[in-house]
Amino acid sequence: MNENRQQKIIDLQQRLATAGVVFGVRNSLKQPSASSEIHHDFPPDFPVDLVQMAVLNEISTTTYGDISSYGFALMILRQIAMAQDEKFLWCMAGRQPLESGQLFALGLSAIGIDPAKIIQLEVRRTIDVLWAMEEAARSGALKAVVGIIDNLTFTQSRRLSLAAARGQTPVFMLRPYNNDGASTAFSRWRLSSRPGQVNIYNPRTPSGIQGPGRAAFEVELYQCRDGRRGKWVCHYENQKHQTAHRLSVVATTGNRTPVSHFPQRAKKRNR
Amino acid sequence: MRIFATNSAAHIAGIKPAMRLSDARAICHQLQVRQHQAKADTDEMSRIACWLERYTPSVQIHGPDTILLDITGSAHLFGGENPMLTNLRHRLVQIGYTTRLGLADTIGAAFALVRYGEKDITIIAPDKLHQGLAFLPVRALRLSPEQADSLYGLGLKTIGNLFDIPRASLARRFSGVRDGASVLKRLDQALGLCHEPLQPQRHPPSLRFSLNPAEPCLHHDGIKAVFDILLDRLLAKLEREMQGLRKLSFRCFYTDGGEKCLSASFAKPCRVKKHIEILFNDQLIDIDPRFGLDGFVLSADLTDKVQAFQNGLLEEGHHQTGKLSELIDRLVNRLGKDAIFQVEGYQSHLPERAQNRVPVLQQAVNKPKPPHHPRRPITIFTHPETIEVIAEIPEGPPMRFHWRRVLRQVTRARGPERIAPEWWSGGSGTARTRDYYEVEDIGGQRYWLFRAGLYDEPVPASPPHWHIHGLFL
Known part of the structure; x- marks a missing residue:
């Protein structure tokens, strides 16, 4: 009897394992990753393994016109596609390029992403973007696939999930602020910009406005298949010895108001 | 406008090449003139050169009106040198060309015979090179007009006159060192003292395969089978030539006189059959056979060099870049060439001009990198x-x-x-x-x-x- 039970457990475990392969979980967890480097760029309790898995992820924003989701996706991509010839696909459809603008080569290099790594796709219909994303994810030729998608049906998201698992490629959907409806995304993130820090070394404007420092944002993992949840307030860190304004996410130490005597001194110097 | 070439009637009337058209008209009122088409001439020459490969594999087009043939080892196939030349001339005359033929041991001598020989066919036996050339004028040596004129001015009118003059003093007659040396070199080339190889033309291989089935194809399976056969032939040829496809087109001809053209382009030169089939499968199914298709042509419109690559030890097949270029092909062929692109920085301070769209997977030329701006929007x-x-x-x-x-x-x-x-x-x-x-x-x-x-x-x-x-x- 005891042996029987043991056998059953092994059986079940195997079945779970195969199921895991279908959803792309188990296989992708085994993938070797430069996790030490990734930890370096994220807050300590951030689920780094989640964004590297070959699954469908959904990233939405809370307000219209907020591109913090772009920043978050690019930051993840920078970590995933570190090597020289590793490329990723960035898809836009319809009015998207007019709504939030096109990716800017100089801006990308400013945050440490080589523009040559990004293959961009710009088509009129969302349906073409979905087709291209599925094709790209299934081929496994890219390190990651990103698409900015207004609306999609449950079946479409299911296809994307399966393609991600088949091609062992992480897929990210950037959704608009009023994103709702069911999808088979493995993890769902919500991004929102937060007032950034000030750069006290910048001269104030005549009206007393200070210069922008590190940009801040809030990232919330509000749904995940494996039950994890979390909320982090982060900012883009200027690393030492690196080009300025480089992208890496570190938890804020608190929204301190700038120390008062610094700007005053700066003011005096200006006079 | 100047005269480029004349026919024999005009030649008899006294019209010579390089003459002004107005002068020629003054000499002969009934002169008929046609515009010279250089491109058509070169095309025709290369066609003739192609045809001449029936006599020998090494054929070279030399200048606008001369073709050189190296018949070493092939003359006996036509019954000797003399019958071969007669045969050659006969056939060319039948096609409609006036021809002059010269045969000698060296390119220089043969050239001189063709230009200045007395008869239409002249052959110099191997041991009589000096005698054969001796009475030809010096300009037959492929000299520049100035060089020929100055030799003529010295009283050296025939090639035979040059034989007896010491080489050093001949070279000294010319003002430039180069001139002297080149005259001597031409002489040596004609006499076989200096090596001059013939550079046979390599014709681009024909990458066009056609098939006419006995019965018109009425079904997709048949079309697919024809496509398979043609593709196999094309790929075998490409493999030999170390070429890969950049553009491929498949044309189907209807029995009732219509035509359907399918085409695909490739981001990188490609020779992978499976990939090509994937690109064409959807299009092949879209063909409406109507009353049947009875002609198929598969042609590689654009090819590029591709290196043979070695498969890995594991059964990974072709590596990541291969997979990527195949993906790009699928996307480009369905969504259009402009839909997929990469951006690269451009050296301009104006932000809207500071980036360019470039096609994916193009070899990046070493362009100057735009200056690094730490404060630029995403x-x-x-x-x-x-x-x-x-x-x-x-x-x-x-x-x-x-x-x-x-x-x-x-x-x-x-x-x-x-x-x-x-x-x-x-x-x-x-x-x-x-x-x-x-x-x-x-x-x-x-x-x-x-x-x-x-x-x-x-x-x-x-x-x-x-x-x-x-x-x-």
């Missing part, structure tokens, strides 16, 4: 959008602004960064100096705004206006 609007701005002082950043019907309160601002229009890029007079500001609103979103125009412009065209040009992270 996205940019191709057409900057107009915004309404309330600024505290005219020359400062805005305090609040309206963009897309939403009022945004500015809490942080940085700037200005002044970018002047590029006067050298043929700019219209409308371009204005811009002051860029990076601002953040209460919600934490960051914008790249600019004010076009200055308040203290010497000739103010219109008051400065504000735009939004990009978004920061």
